[in-house]
Structures are given as structure tokens and as C-alpha cells.
Amino acid sequence: PAAPIIEGAVADGYRRLLAPSIERDIRRTLTEMAEAHAIQIFGTNLRSLLMQAPVRGLNVLGIDPAYRTGCKVVAVDQYGVLLDYTTIYPHEPQRRWAEAIAALGALVERHHIALIVIGNGTASRETEQLVAELIKTRGGSLQYLVVNEAGASVYSASDLAREEFPELDVSMRGAVSIARRVQDPLAELVKIDPKSIGVGQYQHDVNQKELSRALDTVVESCVNYVGVELNSASAALLKYVSGLSASVANQIMLYRLTNGAFRTREELKKVKGLGPKAFEQAAGFLRIADGEDPFDNTAVHPESYGTAREILARIGFRPEDMRSKDKLREIRRRLRSLDPSELAAALGAGEPTVRDIIAALAQPGRDPRDELPPPHFRADVLRLEDLQPGMALKGTVQNVVDFGAFVDIGVGKAGLVHISELSTEYVRHPTDVVQVGEIVDVKVLSVDPDLGRISLTMK
Incomplete structure (x- = not known):
């Protein structure tokens, strides 16, 4: 007789308490999994953005567009040093188009500009047309590039930007950031909170705390993978080097100002607050391009300099020979003939260490980003109305999300390559096929000018 009561109690307990x-x-559990996945995608995209190939050796004109x-x-030189600045008013309401072209032409002439970089914010499209007209009238090898300006305004209002350019107003500092992020994306983007870069x-x-922690780890990993030039790096870049804190990075800057450029890695030990442990962790990631010791421009740690000297001696060379291009070619050739396992046994060193030293000696001053393709430069404007289904184009991946990739093809609106259009084979996730900043070949599938939607395919 109590069964219905017990069943009712169980049902009520399940419905009210257990379910x-x-x-x-x-x-x-599902939210945590989704958050972890979103954070991982952001980290992957951020790594791709930071590891884009730098554009070296060019004087650049940076434009932060507005109405x-x-x-x-x-105008900045090839090292990112500010040369000149001005404001032009080609758009509504002033529409001083001819005057703007003349002003840009004068800057290009005066500072031998080879590349114009335009931020992709408000009035970007119209500014692109202005620059394309300038290029057409001038001829020559002048080209332009539209870059994602996300985070430029955050940097321009920061204490770091105020310290660097106290005489410039906020938006002018943003234009400097836009120009420099092509010359060295990593060095410039580390000055900005990764969450403001907008690739997630x-x-x-x-969870913002988890996101910040994950993104900081990505930035730190990229900085240490590439290595940092000790005599030109900003404090914002130095603080991400393994073993260095923000305060020690500032002390390095202070030491440079007081004593001039570092001549050797050993000199780091004189920096206030940089102890033996920090030196041990940081030294291998810091480079000195024109220092007294050629090993200081490699990834070889000071602890292994003795081993590196012995390896060079075995092939008949000295460290100083690495400064000569001809001798370096011969060093590379002879290093290839060495057997790392035999050498490790003979020198009493670990085989992985010997392999790393051989690789570092073959490429002093190596920047792994130089092996990546450069950004896609343009000389003319493509409009949305010009797009036709089947048209083949080159584009730059702007963002990668779970359902596909957004690709900038130079029409002011990014086109979507849906995950089903990324490859003829099965794609588990878009990041398996494309990365932010990658140059890809796409074809137009369809265009909706009213909604501004562009569907693309990579098949």
C-alpha cells in the first residue's frame, strides 16, 4: 500500500532535486569545454598573427583613416623610427582630394617610401581609392597594404605610447602603430593587450582570467621562439622573455640609456635586479647583432659557448669566421657533414644539445618568421561590384572560427570560406587547413551586394 507514496516521493525528488x-x-561541463575550445582557438589565431613575416628594409607610410x-x-624608416607626420582631409565633409594626393606624394618623395599601410577602420575603403590613385599617377614600385587596425587605438592611449611619442596626439600614435605592425608584427603587437587584437x-x-593567462602564454612562447634583439627591443617585448619581469625589462632599458648598447650577453649581469638565475633563463633568447662575440647573435646559450667553439674548431674555423658570408657558407657545408651522435660522445655533451648548437651555428641571427611568405601587397582597388562567381583571387586570412575562415580579398568586406569549402577532403576544424595571416588562393562562389556578403571557396 505504501508503493504509490514511495514512487511519488522518488518522482518528486528526481524532478525537484536530482534532475x-x-x-x-x-x-x-559543456560550458567549460566550450570555453576551453574558444580560448584555444583565440590562442591559435593569436600565434599565427604574431608569427607573421616581417617586412624588412622598407620606409613605410602609415595611414589611420577617418572622415x-x-x-x-x-612616415617611419625601416627601423620604425618616426620621420614625419601630417593630417589630410580627402573625405567628407572637406573633400580636399587633390590636396591630399599632393601631400601624400610629397611624403613619398621626401622619405623614399616604398609601401603605404592603411588601417581597415572607418573610411578605409575611400582612403584605399585615394592611395590607388596616387600609385597610378606616380607609377614605379610603390604598393599598398590594408591591415587590421584592431588594438591601435588601445595602444595609442596607453602610457607606453605617451612615453614614446609625447608630442603626438592619440590618433597620430595609432597611425605609427599601423605602420610598424607590418615592419615587425611581433614587436608592435606585444604592446597591446592580446584581447584587444580581435582574432577570437x-x-x-x-572566463577572462583564463583567457588572459592563455594569451600571455602564447605571446611569451612566440617572443622566446623568435628571440629578441637586446639593443633595440622595447620594454614591452623584453618583459615576455623567459626569466625577465616588467621591472627588470625597464632596468635593461635604463642601462641602455645610461651606458649605451650592450656589447656582450655577459654585460646583462650588470643590470640591477637581474640575478644569475634570470640570466641563465633569459640569455639564450636575447641576441646582439653586432656584439663582440659572434655567438651572442645565435640561439646558443652562454653555458654552451665552449662546446660551440670546439665544434667550429673540428671543422677548421673560429667564431670570428661566422661574420664573413663566404666563410659562413663553408661552415654550413662542413657542419652538414658532422655526425651529431658521434660528436656528442666525443665532446661529452647531450646529442639534442649538439644538434641545436649545429643548427644555431649554421644560421646566426636567424628569424624563423623570415621563412614564411610575406603579406600580399596591392597596387589597385577591387570593388564589391567587380566580383563575379568563379573569379580567382588571392586573399589574406583575417580570422578563423569554428564554421570557417574570413578572408580579406581587398574589397572592404571579408569573404567567408565555409568549413565545407576549405578543402576537397574532410576538415575536422578550419585551423587544420588555414591560419590567420596566411595568403590563400580563393574563388568567388556568390556575392550579395545588398547584404555585403561574399561566399568563397578554396576547393
Whole structure:
């Protein structure tokens, strides 16, 4: 007779107490999985963005476009040093188009500009047309590039930017950031909070502390993988080097100002607050291009300099010979003939260490980013109305999300390559096929000018 009462109690207990608790647990688990996935995608995209190939050896004109307040224009030399700046008003309401072209032409002439970089914000499209017209009238090898300006405004209002350019207004500093992020994406983007760079998905919905921790780890990993030039790096870059903190990075800057350029890695030990442990961790990631010891421009750690000298001696060379291009070619050839396992046994060193030293000696001053393809430069404007289904184009991957990749093809709107259009084979996730900053070949599938939607394929 008590069975119905017990069944009712069980049903009520399940409905009121157990089911909601199970549902909450399942939802929490799924949310945590989704958050972890979103953070991982952001990290992958950020790594690709930071590891883009630098554009070296060119004087660059950076433009931060705007309508009413005018386009801020800066000229920087190949090292990112500010040469000149001005404001032009080619767009509404002033429409001083001819005057703007003349001003840009004068800057290009005066500072031997080879590349113009335009931010992709407000009035970017119209500014692109202005620059394309300038290139057409001038001829020559002048080209332009539209870059993602996300985070430029964050940097321009920061203490770091104020310290670097106290005489410039906020938007002019943003134009400097836009120009420099092509010359050395890593060195410039580390000055900006990674969350402001805008290459993620659902970034505001995830645990912000976890996101910050994951992104900082990515930045640190990239900085140490590439290595840092000790005599030109900013404090913002130095603080990510293994073993260095923000305060020690500032002390390095202070030492440079007081004593001039570092001549050797050993000199780091004189920096206030940089102890033996920090030196041990940081030294291998810091480079000195024209220092007293050629090994200081390699990834060889000071602890292994003795081993490196012995390896060079075995092939008949000295460290100083690495400065000569002809001798370096011969060093590379002879290093290839060495057997790392035999050498490790003879020198009493670990085989992985010997392999790393051989690789480092073959490429002093190596920057792994130089092996990547450069950005896609343009000389003319393509409009949305010009697009036709089947048209083949080159584009730059702007963002990668779970359902596909957004690709900039130079029409002011990024086109979507859906995950099903990324490859003829099965794609588990878009990041398996494309990365942010990658140059890809695409074809136009369809265009909706009213909605501004572009569908692309990579098949």
C-alpha cells in the first residue's frame, strides 16, 4: 500500500532535486569545454598573427583613416623610427582630394617610401581609392597594404605610447602603430593587450582570467621562439622573455640609456635586479647583432659557448669566421657533414644539445618568421561590384572560427570560406587547413551586394 507514496516521493525528488542538479552539472561541463575550445582557438589565431613575416628594409607610410577629423599620416624608416607626420582631409565633409594626393606624394618623395599601410577602420575603403590613385599617377614600385587596425587605438592611449611619442596626439600614435605592425608584427603587437587584437570567437563570454593567462602564454612562447634583439627591443617585448619581469625589462632599458648598447650577453649581469638565475633563463633568447662575440647573435646559450667553439674548431674555423658570408657558407657545408651522435660522445655533451648548437651555428641571427611568405601587397582597388562567381583571387586570412575562415580579398568586406569549402577532403576544424595571416588562393562562389556578403571557396 505504501508503493504509490514511495514512487511519488522518488518522482518528486528526481524532478525537484536530482534532475536540476544533473542538468546544472552537464551544462557546467559543456560550458567549460566550450570555453576551453574558444580560448584555444583565440590562442591559435593569436600565434599565427604574431608569427607573421616581417617586412624588412622598407620606409613605410602609415595611414589611420577617418572622415571629419582627417586621415592621420606618418612616415617611419625601416627601423620604425618616426620621420614625419601630417593630417589630410580627402573625405567628407572637406573633400580636399587633390590636396591630399599632393601631400601624400610629397611624403613619398621626401622619405623614399616604398609601401603605404592603411588601417581597415572607418573610411578605409575611400582612403584605399585615394592611395590607388596616387600609385597610378606616380607609377614605379610603390604598393599598398590594408591591415587590421584592431588594438591601435588601445595602444595609442596607453602610457607606453605617451612615453614614446609625447608630442603626438592619440590618433597620430595609432597611425605609427599601423605602420610598424607590418615592419615587425611581433614587436608592435606585444604592446597591446592580446584581447584587444580581435582574432577570437566569443571572447567576451569566456572566463577572462583564463583567457588572459592563455594569451600571455602564447605571446611569451612566440617572443622566446623568435628571440629578441637586446639593443633595440622595447620594454614591452623584453618583459615576455623567459626569466625577465616588467621591472627588470625597464632596468635593461635604463642601462641602455645610461651606458649605451650592450656589447656582450655577459654585460646583462650588470643590470640591477637581474640575478644569475634570470640570466641563465633569459640569455639564450636575447641576441646582439653586432656584439663582440659572434655567438651572442645565435640561439646558443652562454653555458654552451665552449662546446660551440670546439665544434667550429673540428671543422677548421673560429667564431670570428661566422661574420664573413663566404666563410659562413663553408661552415654550413662542413657542419652538414658532422655526425651529431658521434660528436656528442666525443665532446661529452647531450646529442639534442649538439644538434641545436649545429643548427644555431649554421644560421646566426636567424628569424624563423623570415621563412614564411610575406603579406600580399596591392597596387589597385577591387570593388564589391567587380566580383563575379568563379573569379580567382588571392586573399589574406583575417580570422578563423569554428564554421570557417574570413578572408580579406581587398574589397572592404571579408569573404567567408565555409568549413565545407576549405578543402576537397574532410576538415575536422578550419585551423587544420588555414591560419590567420596566411595568403590563400580563393574563388568567388556568390556575392550579395545588398547584404555585403561574399561566399568563397578554396576547393
